[in-house]
Amino acid sequence: KDPNSSWNFMRIKGLGFVPGIHCPHFHKEKREEQFKEMVRKHGGIGIALDNNAALEVVGDKYRIIFSQPNAAAYLFYRQKGEVIIEKLEPPGEYHPLSALSQKGKQIHGAD
16 A cells, blocks of 8 residues: 555644745655645645755745755646646745745736
8 A cells, every 4th residue: 555645735834934835745755636636725826845855935035945956846826726837946046935926926817
């Protein structure tokens, strides 16, 4: 039996520094479909990080950093009832945290 088959997400209120729903160990723990469904159900944005990827926050800015070249980070959001997934490239520089929550609304439109 797959040890991940009975695993389920829990919604926990964090400190509120970063908007949205977060998922560490995204591919390693095979959380793709469950995380997509959580974003579909609850809306807002989701940030998923593979092993060896991190979201670094300094003040009101963020950047994605990797310690291995095969690591990745993803932004999830709803658009017209569908969940859109975009790969977040390591920007190398800091960007406003507000850009994460506004990205789906500004570029793609909200549902």
